[in-house]
Amino acid sequence: MAGLAAEYAAKAGLHRTHDGRVDVLRSAGGVQGIAESIMPGLVFLVAFTITQDLPPSLVAALGTAAVFTVVRLIQRRPLTQALAGVVGVGISAWLANTTGKAEDFYLPGFFTNAAYIIAMVISILVKWPVAGLLFGFIRNEGLDWRKDPDRLKAYRLGTWIIVGVLALRLLVQVPLYLMGPDGLAALATTRLLMGAPLYILGVWVAWLVTRPAPAKDLTDGEPAPKA
Template identity: 55%
Template structure:
């Protein structure tokens, strides 16, 4: 199953609405509206009351963790003990389908409910098409490579993805892009997540090439959402604004502009 990586929601500190209004007047109405849109997207916080990142909530809580792990675990266990690729595939899809039905019954978003099922089904189809159980994990390699590429490009072009996501949580909108120190911190934060994704490939691709299915499947479970959550937590720490807003940091970097 592909590693689910839900974006973190946000927490809006005091005074952020005033800052957003200022951006609208100084940078044009469209910029201000976009900044306010970003803030509203992040209104359902995955932060605790003390402002720290709630990693478990960010990755979907215990339910999200189980939904991510269990279909792959069923596939690995069934195939290991029976050697039946069809049986393992049906078992994995059945488990994912149960989770999807539960979400639909609870009237959650159909896209959210069916995304996990679609990912598992795709992994099973790939394995059945090649006749190799290890190919159940190929789609995960592809998605990891795409995430690495997208995040790397985001840093190079000056829009580090962790800055966009964490900017929602911290109520910064896009103001952090105006401050060199914030851009650097969010670039480093993004590289932390890239490193975690790259580590998956470094460890798992050799296991795939060596046909070590049990080691590959077990490693995939261990390096799925748990590793991603750890990377998010570290990225959150290294990008912390040290108790200052982007406007405060900008004044410290360019004091002559604010006299």
């Protein structure tokens, strides 16, 4: 079960520490993974702020994402996250270049965010909450938590917390997007702050909320006999 838990958690993007806790930093991709998610958007913002020219700014963002892919090739590390980043930046760049609106660089992220919210809400409604599927394996609970109403309730709450984090992104960022060029700087800044940092906080809070109750003492609450 321990081996299965480690394999499942790794495939799901979550990792555990040596003492069985969730490693939130590594789950977010580590320092390099966080940089891969932040830097293309940051480079785009800086380049566009300086040049006020969309195509060079988009090329700079794409180039930054490509550099991270090359770095992973050199390190001989898995390319999944870096390639996903290149594809995501590519779609964002194509959309912004097509519409001619710099703020559209951030538009695909809204749809991705909304898709995650829908998937997690459905998992809660069908009583297969995502937090339980991930954390349950990290804790070596397997799927036994589904047989315990209290554990199921806890994991549904944990999933709602993650949904709340994702919904907060939309509540803050969509109005900034609708402001057009006037809201671009604020939109880009909040996208950086509410990306990996907020995700790490949400996962950590969900992990704490879903902690199993301490095991009952074998003496069933009676004081241990004195020596």
